[in-house]
Amino acid sequence: MRFLATVQYDGSKYSGYQKQPGKKTIQTCLEEALETICHKKVLVHGSGRTDAKVHALGQKVHFDLDLSMTKEQVKKALNSLLPDDIYVKDIEEVSNNFHARFDVQKKTYEYILNIGEYNPIEKDYVYQFNQELSISKMKEASAYFLGTHDFRAFTTTDEKESYERTIYEITIEQSKQYIIFTFTGNGFLRYMVRNLVGTLIEVGEGKREPKDISNILKSKDRKQAGKKAPACGLYLKDVFY
């Protein structure tokens, strides 16, 4: 039986989602919990990786179990075994040809930053930018990212796949001292959301103009885009199939 799980995690103390030798990762924790349940190794397939210290409100993973357990029992067993900073929010049964990564239609990421005073209690969950930003300029700039583009300027250069991605929607809203960015697209390259946010921040600071985005995209040159925003403000919010 194949299960699709919605997983939430506080990424602060993890080296990211994906299994790496000798590192504490989300995938490792999930696989260890499943091995305890099944008494054998179970491979967990995520919708994609998240970087070290990045959080998830709705990461999706699939795995196969040959035990006769209901989805409620699997959820309960996993949550009793997982560390308390990882939580399986929902589990559903899916067909055996479903794949958590290959079948992704859309993903939504959220990025939160604080333009107010430093707050030590949220330092691992909200980027402490602690300076004013022009939301209207960032909104204007963000429009250039919409649609299908080669996003090579917004990722690491060692990717081997296609750099073309489609962004369907970007929202930038202020709530009290927080600015919340959301990005919905058919997929995101490594560090892409953090590089988009970092570049938008430089527009919001007045260091770049909104129209500069167009040339940065065309350049396909990482050095033309802004600094990568810190991991702590980033949340994988939802994955759509």
Add this chain to the structure above:
Amino acid sequence: MRFLATVQYDGSKYSGYQKQPGKKTIQTCLEEALETICHKKVLVHGSGRTDAKVHALGQKVHFDLDLSMTKEQVKKALNSLLPDDIYVKDIEEVSNNFHARFDVQKKTYEYILNIGEYNPIEKDYVYQFNQELSISKMKEASAYFLGTHDFRAFTTTDEKESYERTIYEITIEQSKQYIIFTFTGNGFLRYMVRNLVGTLIEVGEGKREPKDISNILKSKDRKQAGKKAPACGLYLKDVFY
């Protein structure tokens, strides 16, 4: 020159406010930072201790410096030296007979719990109660705590001072899936807020009746009150002089 500082901290990784040999505490961090600034030991006097893992939005501390530094310079120097989970939000100069503990008039504590689904991202900041509670019953019960009472039933029994305290105001509000309690009083005994919350929770669950509070207070017996609520949901919000 005597300074009064408003200090915020994420208490998750600390053994509480008060200095203890071999333990990581807020007071120790403040004194170490001041020692670096002054090249000599500086004693920091807090408004009172907070327990391990309890947070502060407005702890107040005083200390004496014989350097010619402005309050802005002291704030900046401290924040550059303190770990990033402790932040000096404000500093003011006070007279040399001011005392952060002895001169307290009122303190406000806040306690936050989640009656919705478990959230791994807030586990160190919000008590994950994750079950429904009757707010109206808790409000009714909280009225019994108002005024001046002997709160022996709500503290550890090894206190040597008076157990009499006055609570001026208690509010219990719901915001989304969160219940936020605030307690304002002339002072609080050790574990008192957490014991008050724990007892109110048992009323909210229907395990006790609001009117039982009166007998618990009269009993002066810790065993009659409810279980101590966890430290992670508690915030020292403000101290008034």
